[in-house]
Amino acid sequence: MKDFINLIKENAKNSPQTIAVIDRDRKITYSEFLALVNSISHHLVSTLKPRIAFDLSQSIESYALIVATLNVGGTFCPLNPEAPIERKRQILSEFAPDFIVVDSKHKELELKPEKAILISELLSNHTKPKISINHSDDDTIYIIYTSGTSGNPKGVKICRKALNKFLEWSIPTYGANEQDVWGQFSLLSFDLSIVDIFTCLCSGSTLYAMNDMNAKKYRPANEIEKQKITIWHSIPSAVEFMIKNEKSKTHDFSSLRLMSFCGETLQKHHVEFLFGKKHDLTIFNTYGPTEGTLFCTWQELKSKTYLEYFHHSMSIGKPIPGWNLQLKKTDEYEGSEIILYGEYIGKGYLGPVNDSKFKAIKVKGDNVESFETGDIVNTENGNLFFSCRKDRQVKIKGYRVELDEIDLRIREFLNLPCVTLVWNEILYSFIETNKNIPVGELRQFLKTKLELYKIPNGFHAIDEIPRNQNHKVNVDSLIKKLP
Incomplete structure (x- = not known):
């Protein structure tokens, strides 16, 4: 397993004139x-x-x-x-x-x-x-903060050998080379950026810095066309922006060969839009919390076979080499919680954290480090599908309610982005649309899928679901919009 620094130095030696980074109008070899x-x-x-x-x-x-x-x-x-x-x-x-x-x-x-x-x-x-410095495999190389369920930032410690092990898998799997332009979408404070920077630069490809916030949010499809991006990596919400782009102008996705997603649930309509744009596109759906080191499972999707990996959403796949999953049954949920374990997960949190889910567990008689993810999954035909977050389960008048389940059923009927939340023990759903919501028909559909206590009290049309800097849903902003 070569160290990532040596791989970047080899690329500079073997291909000195290849463009390493494009930053707006600037380029550097x-x-x-x-x-x-x-x-x-x-x-x-x-x-x-x-x-x-x-x-x-x-x-x-x-x-x-x-x-x-x-x-x-x-x-x-x-x-x-x-x-x-x-x-x-x-x-x-x-x-x-x-x-x-x-x-x-x-x-x-x-x-x-x-x-x-x-x-x-x-x-x-x-x-x-x-400079020549000896590096230790167990050295902490970066600390990225994640809010977690409490809202308090928690610094996750990742060691050198974990990144090297990930790259040992990602470099050949993505197959990036000198001809590729890799769209670097995520902010540097989001660990998806680490996947981009090191997989790309260790492969000798060109990294395109998507640092124009307006272009990233409102014109991602235009960026793909203009920069002739061949590899795209982002959260699935970026596809929603692309779908909106397409309503005003048709964009050319012919340069794309691979799109990779992580951080949220990848939906069927995302995949179908992308395959509609480019039939021979390859899509990776991946899963993994910050605490697990970047991501730890993946599923390859092709236009002819993607439906084999669909059940309410797209399968999160199977573990990449070096990462291990244990599925822990729970009485509270229909499904199992993912427990990550092995020597390549994060090395705990920086400083004292009371709710740490890093624990030692027994596997085949040995003590191994593990992390309780809080993510509930179901297995269908041997494939894993994300179900809900434990911290997205709420109690209303004594009933357990999974907000992700409600969102899933609303999307199933409307095929539109939506977010359900609870405020003062009342359920509200926000649906991204500029059209009238067929509330009566939606309620009748939900009655066939959900218990009555799970059906939201109100459905609110919203031009755009507010998102934070990492483009994930900003729940606090939605609460402020409640009547």
């Missing part, structure tokens, strides 16, 4: 990118195993900073540029970085001025020899 990595490395190497926090958008410089930090044996922690300042300060207090890299004087003053440094100050040229 692999040779130039490695020189930038080396320059930043010389600034960081004076601190032993530096801890680097950064508040940056996707860019040539931020990618180089990430690689340079790991090149010198450090640990990085990305902040979400759109997050409230108090959340950033809370993370910085716990992570205790040696440096906080920012892209503006304003952020320098807003965070910790004594530790903040402008990214531009790390880019001066160096003529010193190349």
